[in-house]
Amino acid sequence: xxxxxxxxxxxxxxxxxxxxxxxxxxxxxxxxxxxxxxxxxxxxxxxxxxxxxxxxxxxxxxxxxxxxxxxxxxxxxxxxxxxxxxxxxxxxxxxxxxxxxxxxxxxxxxxxxxxxxxxxxxxxxxxxxxxxxxxxxxxxxxxxxxxxxxxxxxxxxxxxxxxxxxxxxxxxxxxxxxxxxxxxxxxxxxxxxxxxxxxxxxxxxxxxxxxxxxxxxxxxxxxxxxxxxxxxxxxxxxxxxxxxxxxxxxxxxxxxxxxxxxxxxxxxxxxxxxxxxxxxxxxxxxxxxxxxxxxxxxxxxxxxxxxxxxxxxxxxxxxxxxxxxxxxxxxxxxxxxxxxxxxxxxxxxxxxxxxxxxxxxxxxxxxxxxxxxxxxxxxxxxxxxxxxxxxxxxxxxxxxxxxxxxxxxxxxxxxxxxxxxxxxxxxxxxxxxxxxxxxxxxxxxxxxxxxxxxxxxxxxxxxxxxxxxxxxxxxxxxxxxxxxx
Amino acid sequence: xxxxxxxxxxxxxxxxxxxxxxxxxxxxxxxxxxxxxxxxxxxxxxxxxxxxxxxxxxxxxxxxxxxxxxxxxxxxxxxxxxxxxxxxxxxxxxxxxxxxxxxxxxxxxxxxxxxxxxxxxxxxxxxxxxxxxxxxxxxxxxxxxxxxxxxxxxxxxxxxxxxxxxxxxxxxxxxxxxxxxxxxxxxxxxxxxxxxxxxxxxxxxxxxxxxxxxxxxxxxxxxxxxxxxxxxxxxxxxxxxxxxxxxxxxxxxxxxxxxxxxxxxxxxxxxxxxxxxxxxxxxxxxxxxxxxxxxxxxxxxxxxxxxxxxxxxxxxxxxxxxxxxxxxxxxxxxxxxxxxxxxxxxxxxxxxxxxxxxxxxxxxxxxxxxxxxxxxxxxxxxxxxxxxxxxxxxxxxxxx
Numbered sequence: 001x002x003x004x005x006x007x008x009x010x011x012x013x014x015x016x017x018x019x020x021x022x023x024x025x026x027x028x029x030x031x032x033x034x035x036x037x038x039x040x041x042x043x044x045x046x047x048x049x050x051x052x053x054x055x056x057x058x059x060x061x062x063x064x065x066x067x068x069x070x071x072x073x074x075x076x077x078x079x080x081x082x083x084x085x086x087x088x089x090x091x092x093x094x095x096x097x098x099x100x101x102x103x104x105x106x107x108x109x110x111x112x113x114x115x116x117x118x119x120x121x122x123x124x125x126x127x128x129x130x131x132x133x134x135x136x137x138x139x140x141x142x143x144x145x146x147x148x149x150x151x152x153x154x155x156x157x158x159x160x161x162x163x164x165x166x167x168x169x170x171x172x173x174x175x176x177x178x179x180x181x182x183x184x185x186x187x188x189x190x191x192x193x194x195x196x197x198x199x200x201x202x203x204x205x206x207x208x209x210x211x212x213x214x215x216x217x218x219x220x221x222x223x224x225x226x227x228x229x230x231x232x233x234x235x236x237x238x239x240x241x242x243x244x245x246x247x248x249x250x251x252x253x254x255x256x257x258x259x260x261x262x263x264x265x266x267x268x269x270x271x272x273x274x275x276x277x278x279x280x281x282x283x284x285x286x287x288x289x290x291x292x293x294x295x296x297x298x299x300x301x302x303x304x305x306x307x308x309x310x311x312x313x314x315x316x317x318x319x320x321x322x323x324x325x326x327x328x329x330x331x332x333x334x335x336x337x338x339x340x341x342x343x344x345x346x347x348x349x350x351x352x353x354x355x356x357x358x359x360x361x362x363x364x365x366x367x368x369x370x371x372x373x374x375x376x377x378x379x380x381x382x383x384x385x386x387x388x389x390x391x392x393x394x395x396x397x398x399x400x401x402x403x404x405x406x407x408x409x410x411x412x413x414x415x416x417x418x419x420x421x422x423x424x425x426x427x428x429x430x431x432x433x434x435x436x437x438x439x440x441x442x443x444x445x446x447x448x449x450x451x452x453x454x455x456x457x458x459x460x461x462x463x464x465x466x467x468x469x470x471x472x473x474x475x476x477x478x479x480x481x482x483x484x485x
Numbered sequence: 486x487x488x489x490x491x492x493x494x495x496x497x498x499x500x501x502x503x504x505x506x507x508x509x510x511x512x513x514x515x516x517x518x519x520x521x522x523x524x525x526x527x528x529x530x531x532x533x534x535x536x537x538x539x540x541x542x543x544x545x546x547x548x549x550x551x552x553x554x555x556x557x558x559x560x561x562x563x564x565x566x567x568x569x570x571x572x573x574x575x576x577x578x579x580x581x582x583x584x585x586x587x588x589x590x591x592x593x594x595x596x597x598x599x600x601x602x603x604x605x606x607x608x609x610x611x612x613x614x615x616x617x618x619x620x621x622x623x624x625x626x627x628x629x630x631x632x633x634x635x636x637x638x639x640x641x642x643x644x645x646x647x648x649x650x651x652x653x654x655x656x657x658x659x660x661x662x663x664x665x666x667x668x669x670x671x672x673x674x675x676x677x678x679x680x681x682x683x684x685x686x687x688x689x690x691x692x693x694x695x696x697x698x699x700x701x702x703x704x705x706x707x708x709x710x711x712x713x714x715x716x717x718x719x720x721x722x723x724x725x726x727x728x729x730x731x732x733x734x735x736x737x738x739x740x741x742x743x744x745x746x747x748x749x750x751x752x753x754x755x756x757x758x759x760x761x762x763x764x765x766x767x768x769x770x771x772x773x774x775x776x777x778x779x780x781x782x783x784x785x786x787x788x789x790x791x792x793x794x795x796x797x798x799x800x801x802x803x804x805x806x807x808x809x810x811x812x813x814x815x816x817x818x819x820x821x822x823x824x825x826x827x828x829x830x831x832x833x834x835x836x837x838x839x840x841x842x843x844x845x846x847x848x849x850x851x852x853x854x855x856x857x858x859x860x861x862x863x864x865x866x867x868x869x870x871x872x873x874x875x876x877x878x879x880x881x882x883x884x885x
Contacts, residue, residue, distance in 0.1 A: 145624045149489065156511050157496075163507035184507070188514075194625075196565075199624040208588060212568070215588035223591055225563040226622050233517065237510035246500035252502065318495060437595045457766065 003201040003219060004110060008193040009056045011106035012048035017187035018155045019043060019099050019307065024180065025162035028171045038081055039092045042462055046074040046096050047103035054107025071100060092457040102151075106194075109147050112174050113202055150326050152191045181238075188237070189230050196226040314342060320345025397462055398450045401443075401469035405429075407474060412481035422447055429472075443468040486519075486615065486625075493519045500567055508558040515808070523626040529562040530619045533590075535569075535632040537612075542638045543795070544604040550635065552612060557595040564590040568618040569598050574610045577605035577638060590619075607642040607737065609763035609799035611635055637765055641794040642734075642741040650739055651878045669705035670789060672751060677701045683740070712783040713747050714822040715740050716815065717758035718829040719800060725830070725856060732830055733802050735855045739877050740828045741797045743853070748790040755783030756793050757818055759811040761798035772796065777806040780818050824849045830856040832863070832874050844871045853877050 018171050020035075020043055027033045053070065064473055074096050081091035163184070172180060200222050215221075320341035327334065334342060406416035408424065414432055416425045426444035430437050446465025450457050457465065493515035500512035538553035556567060567590045573583045579601040586598045613635035620627045647653065677693045680700035693701035717740045724732050740756070747754040758779045762772060772779060779796060808829060812819070819825060825848055829836060830855045840850040852874045858864060863874035 077790075153492070156514075160507040160511045164503050164505045167505050167507070184510075188510075194621040195624075199565075199622065202624065203620075210585070213584045213586045215586070216565070218587065218589050220567060221591065222622070225565065225589065225591055228563065229622060236517065237506075237513055240509065240513055242506050242509040243504045245504065247501065248504050249502040322492065322495070327490060328494065 002204050003197045003222075004055065004114075006223075007110055007197050007201060008051035008107055009048060010190055010197055010213045011051045012044060012103050013049070014155075014187060014190040014194050015047040015099050015102045015106070016040070016044035016154075017183055017190060018159060019047075019095060019102070019161055021180065021187055022155075022162055023095050024183070025159070025166050028166050029162070029169070034093055035095075036081070036088075036092060037372075039078070039095065042074060042092070042096050043099045045098045049074075050100045050103040051107040054104045055110045057105065058111075071097070074100060077205060105151070110198075110201065113198070114205060114466060131427060136367070144202060145198055148195050150197060152272075153192070154326060155187075159187070161479075177311055185234055185238075189234060192230055192233065193223075193226060196222070196229075260300060260307075313348075316341045317345045317348050398447050398457070398465050398469065401466060401473065402447055405443075405473050405476060408476045412476060412479055414481075422451075429476075433472075433475055434478060436472065439468050439472050439475070443472050489515075490519050496569065504523060518623060518625060520786060522621055522623075525562055526619065526621050526626055527628050528559040528562075529558075529564070529697065530617070530628045530630055532560055533558060533564075533567075533617060533619070533632075535615060535617060535634055537634050537636045540636060542602075542636065543638050543791075544602070544638065546604050546607060546640060546643050546798050548604045548640075550602045550604070551599040554598045554600075554615070554867055555595060556590065556598060556617070558590045558593060561592040563592050564619045565622040566618075566620050570616040570618070571600055572615070573600060573602070574608075574612075576605045576608060576640075577602045577610055577612075581651075583753045595659045597863075602638065603739070604640040607640045607734075607767045610638045610640065611765040612638060621690070631777045639795055639798045642797045644745045645742045647742060647746055649755070650742060653876055671705055673706040674705045676706050709803075712753045712755070712822045713824045713826060714755045714757065714783055714825045715743055715828060716808070716821055717756065717760065717797075717800070718820075718827070719758055719760035719802040720807045720811075721802045721804040723808065723830050723848070724737065724802070728856065729802075732856045735877060736828050736830065737797055737800060739853050739855055741794055743826055743828070744793045745790060748793075750783065751785065753783040753785045754789065754793065755818060755822065756781045756796060756866065757815040758796075759803065759806040759808060760799055760800035761803045764800060765799075777803045778811065778814060780815055782818060783822060786805060809835065809839060819843075819848075822848065826851050828877075830854065832858055832860050834859070837872075837874075838862070840872050851875065 020040055023033070023035055027035050049070070075093050078092050078096060082092060163180075195225065200219065204214075204219075205214075247258045314468050319338075323334065323342050326343065378387070402422065409425075409429065410416065415427060421429075422444055426440050430440045433440065443465060446457065446468065448464070450465065491514070496508075496515050497512040500508035534557040536555045536557070538555070542550060542552070544550055552571070552573075554569060554571070556569065558564060564878060566587055568585060568587045570585050571583065586600075588596050590596060592781060612768075615632050615634060617630045617632060618627060619630070677690045678701065680689065680702050680731060684702045688702045690701045690703045717736060719733060719736065721729070741759075744754050744756065754764070756779065759777055760779055761777055762779065772781075774842060779800065781793065781796065808827075825840075827836070827840070829852060832852050836852065837860055840852060843850050850873075851872045852863070852872075855877045858874055858876045860874055863872060864876060866873055
């Protein structure tokens, strides 16, 4: 038996348990969404039926009425059990419908996976490198089981969000907490088992196509080992330490609040004398009105607002990134907040790309003739530039000045070649510029100290070197030039 | 994959900020699947041990064999699937293509994998390199490893009965009965006779003595061993282009059949050939791969036969040393030999003239022409002549 036989069952269990878990959390948050106890078998059975039907019988030519009848099979009993009241019926019916639809998606995906030709094209069996084909989907960046991963993690994200909200509200205690944990474990384990089984199913399809000799006991051993892994995973998520982060949402919010809240000093209350009754005198004292915030307050408010905007933008961009990853080629169908998030993410990406391109263009736009490569400088993009970090002012000061000197000298025919050291270039300058020996010596000595000594120049030293360099630059500008170099 | 990793990192950030076991659980799961599991898979895969059942294997054409590999997982990490792909030369593949076994490998488990082989043509083949693929349970990553283990498969040349090569079944070579009965050959029992005074005690045939209730002694044949030397011509220029492959293979088959025939009769046989050995031939101190000259002294026994057949399995024609050069450079090996068996494509006049010189020195030369016979007069000479030519044709048909 191939893995396909088990997969609709796993899909049904996962769908039903995950949806039921979500519904339970919602019912804790919103009392009107309380679930009737008899609904669970309906959700599970509808999911199982839908998954198996889609995996084995559903085709493009299946009449629509059959699908309606199939759905009615589950909704009519629910309507009857709900006492024929529409308000009671709607929420359980919606859950059952969603469960039925999600399970149908699993089943249809299993059918799609069987169409090997879509994946492998007209490749000869002997050339099928199934070991790698099994991993990739049509696009190289996506996993072959991307559909399963997306759904699984989508459910996971929803469940985690709801669970976090519920636990933070303190609505879950005692046996209910244990029950919810159990349900979450069942949902997670069945989801991972579904994922593992789906991968085995994909492999089995490829193996049959590539005519691989598969060990007959592989399926059983696969599920046995998968069970061991799931046990390990369950133990990990239940026993691993949590809540050890020193930076939490509360601390961040507190910091932000403290940062942007204006400080108001409240007057010290007089301590009541023991034995005396409460005095009303303190109440008569006027509490000082907060001072007018003025321009500073306005600036703070604007900064707070901008920070908030930035935070929301980042949040939306992250959401947009997730939406893009989950929906892939269906972006045009998005509406509302997801569409906004995607657009923000795309805009940020474009902006980042433009900035990077501009930076790159800046480097490239320096003409080769003019762009002076200083000996000892690292090649562009070639690793870190420690000097830039250690001497932030140097780039703007001495080193930039040397670049300008070299560029100016190059214009006059005295090029600073890549094979030369700054000292050698300085010696050349000394030879060419009349009465500038001391100036050149002073500048290049300073440059060497700044560039290679490993410590920063003092303010006065730097000023002297910069002054010497500026003077040198002016002399080069007035220099008539040397065509021989 | 990158996107999933980013998603995992986002979930970690969310868990650290939000707190709570659900958020941490999701973060742990994603970290486990997208970061830890691929890393562990790679590290554990590198520790997989693959051992071949044997380093060398010897087969005759048409033989079937199973190459066995032992794959051992010394780690505690279970591999969802392991695929083994051995590089098997097409001449050894049984069926349309080599099989690619797939199996699962649990913690500290060992599996044996077998590949069927069918020896089609003589040669020295190298199995390997072996490629080992391992994967996880969730389709996230696959790793490939290439263990260094290899195996040499030697497919001996075909050995045919002499009539199938259109050769007389009782060729006049090997040990000759000595006319002067001086040295009895203890390996050749001629019969038993009653004990006579003076017979050495070690010649007493005890079973016969017990049966007849009287002392019986073994009677040996008196022989003189005549060493044989096969000289195989595999110079490319001596063969016709249109029949090159068939003729060279026939030459090798003839040499192997003659060697087997001689050694099975208990005689000594050596080999000299102007050929190169296959690149996969296992290193031996007395044979080199690329000198174009292979020389083995005449010896008796199955070990010698095995060595001769192994060499003949790996010989390939070469283009820079002709047969006359071989004769010249093999003097040391040829001098003490009584019968020379030359396996050549054509009995050219130069060869016959060279053979005449050996005959003058008292040696017997038998020329086996695998392509064409020019000196038909030498085919029809009496069996005990010192220089004879034989026309070899596979299948027993006589050549025109």
